[in-house]
Amino acid sequence: MDRRLVLVVTALSFMTVSPARAADPTPTAALPTAASLATARGLRDKALTDDTGYEVLRSLTTEVGARSAGSPGDLRAVTWALAKLKALGFQNVHAESVTVPHWIRGDARAEIMAPWPQRMVVATLGGSIATPAEGIEAEVVRVNSLYELKLAKPEQVEGKIVFFGGHMAKNREGSGYGPAVAVRGRGAAEAAKLGALAVVIRSIGTDHDRVPHTGEMHFEANEKRIPAMALSTPDADLLDEELASGQRVRIRLRDDSQWADSTRSANVVGEIPGRDKNGEVVVLGAHLDSWDLGTGAEDDGAGVAIMTGAAHLIGELKTPPKRTIRVVLFANEEFGLSGARTYARDHAAEASRIVLGMESDLGPWWVYGLSSRVSTAKLPVIRALWNVIQPLGVEYMGNEASGDADVGQLYALGVPVFDLLTDATRYFDLHHTPNDTFDKIDPAQLRHNVACYSALAYMVADLDDNLGRAPRAEKAK
């Protein structure tokens, strides 16, 4: 999941809007038929006892595991996905080639040298340069945030290792992520401008486990590059304790990560064909890649599992919906959205026939909210759709969805989008860590997601009229 969703979620969490209040029904909004609603309710209820999705996730995490862009696991994931979609009866299963960056994690070590020697648990951030072979040893200067770094004088930073020690807030919306993650992406670049030798950050996470949270960092062209690592939160605490002594704290970092040439991966696509409305599709997206430390269970194996499970249920219906359900498993979300960008570029001409985009990339946790982005005239339709999943405990959150990272690329082309919001309280405990493994997943919560997506996807695919085009986000967004 990238940071954009989280900002949107924050905004939405302050506005619980009923679609009924938001607009008057108009004759242009043809509601779902009674038969369509009944079928959707049946899908919803069947999903609550169907573990196809959960078994897809077991298979992916067991048979592939870690699959960061360009790695051998990434290629195995593509092969796995093609085979899995075919085995589940999807049609038109194919791969669409994507060029992806290829960064190779090295062996990272970090130690406090003084005042009190301690080994720290770290992960080099994805995209970092390596240290020199002999490592980098320097005094630590601590700041909470990029803003606080900006206030520092160059002589406070030059020749030192900057420690970004700010904590991430934990809540249902995951809204702590947006403010916290800036130092991961840009901390090294900004610290380098002031003459820092390297950067360590408190992991962008809400756990207290001795596992680091990796994630993407980047430099713009021509920026000076320095290494960047994430400390596990207990190690960040330890560094804080040493700093609290008032003594100078020196640490030593070593890493031999490297960049390889860009390489090939693929978006993997499979369809449940509709019975007419030829060429119109509902896209269910998730990303196939993961970070390399865990087996990518919640991020985003769960999304792969949920969308595959939801489409599969629709595929088992005696009568398919009018439109096609297309599952798109995007390449490389984590490290620059290569898959989604390539998909949006290659399918721009088709965008007007993509009647809805949905994406699951906030973990398979309880769904508490639905937000939409459709023209005001279509809000009565949204109300009718929402009524089917409302009994699962889902609130309507407003008409300001924008898709998550991948489907957001389709929204930019005018594709209507729905966001299902999951309880992210635990999401950032596991996110991008070695701890993101299959044992953390609750099958009941995963099924709850499948139920919501399958019902919504079916109903939109079976509408007489499609949802039109999505209005653009206002500037303020």
Add this chain to the structure above:
Amino acid sequence: MDRRLVLVVTALSFMTVSPARAADPTPTAALPTAASLATARGLRDKALTDDTGYEVLRSLTTEVGARSAGSPGDLRAVTWALAKLKALGFQNVHAESVTVPHWIRGDARAEIMAPWPQRMVVATLGGSIATPAEGIEAEVVRVNSLYELKLAKPEQVEGKIVFFGGHMAKNREGSGYGPAVAVRGRGAAEAAKLGALAVVIRSIGTDHDRVPHTGEMHFEANEKRIPAMALSTPDADLLDEELASGQRVRIRLRDDSQWADSTRSANVVGEIPGRDKNGEVVVLGAHLDSWDLGTGAEDDGAGVAIMTGAAHLIGELKTPPKRTIRVVLFANEEFGLSGARTYARDHAAEASRIVLGMESDLGPWWVYGLSSRVSTAKLPVIRALWNVIQPLGVEYMGNEASGDADVGQLYALGVPVFDLLTDATRYFDLHHTPNDTFDKIDPAQLRHNVACYSALAYMVADLDDNLGRAPRAEKAK
């Protein structure tokens, strides 16, 4: 903490005995004086708001951290302890030399090679031999337990890597540890007898974190030696998933741990002198060493902190108790009890003047039980002591205590012992892992321990008559 306590705890948890019912008061049991009881209640209540112990733990985990027997951290811990006890006003602060084994952890790697390649998170067990430099690759054969291994035919095991996959049960008493830990200590030796090349075990722990649990393993003289590693519980799950495919599973292990010569460490001792009863002491024990993966916060920095904090509170009284309170911070509990054995040997002649031994080595969690081991005639005294800590939620559990690993060595010399039982539900989530760090410790629970120990230690030190000698454990124990 070693396994013996846990077995005792299991037995005790089935028998809630009131000391009042266990025996009639006799004239030989002089009860605590009213003044002594009042002072003990004051200590108890003061302890609940005193963070001396918690700050001792912060200091140990920050300024020393990991301190396995013979390591540089072990020596730093001895220096730290001498300075800390002196700074807190202890008298007769000194080190008593102990010879300790010295095993040096290497760089362990474990991978599943087939059917599906996956990296696993492992720790080599303390005392294991290294693999050959090229590693060991072989098919896995899974058993749950030593008993199940015993049922295997040699041809099922020979040339293979044995995976002990049994799970540990989680409960308040920590009673899952005893049955589970046998494979850690003896799995390699028993598997080697059947021709296995190496052993991996599911970590002896109750968490689901991607961190392994290390711990002691050993061979008897002349036994064939093979390497042994612990997989994190999610990695054991993963291995189980691959095995569930029915395909042959091959793994590869590599490690370069080594044995160094035995070296010197020390038991560190400090006293709060009593006002008379010369030569009689109450011993408060904990172990100063830790395993090497975490910073030894709960195991057993907490014990060091609790006992130091409890004795320090007694030292702040205007009138000291009759007898001396002696804090003994034992060397090397984890890897063969060298410190406690040396102490018991060197102090055997003094044993009759040690009127009580208590030890904290089950974590700084809520205390729920007190068990004692004194002669039946002294049970009315125990009842009076217990009455002072009962308001803290402590049950009396019976007269079958035997000390934990270290103080158990004194019990074997006839020293009366009390065991305070803590809620161990979380203890084995952290035990022997990288996750055993200061941030996991709840200061309120740590203070709860200090309150119990300080009140009990004071009252026993201030009795007119001592508690006599402890009866021997019956054979059935």
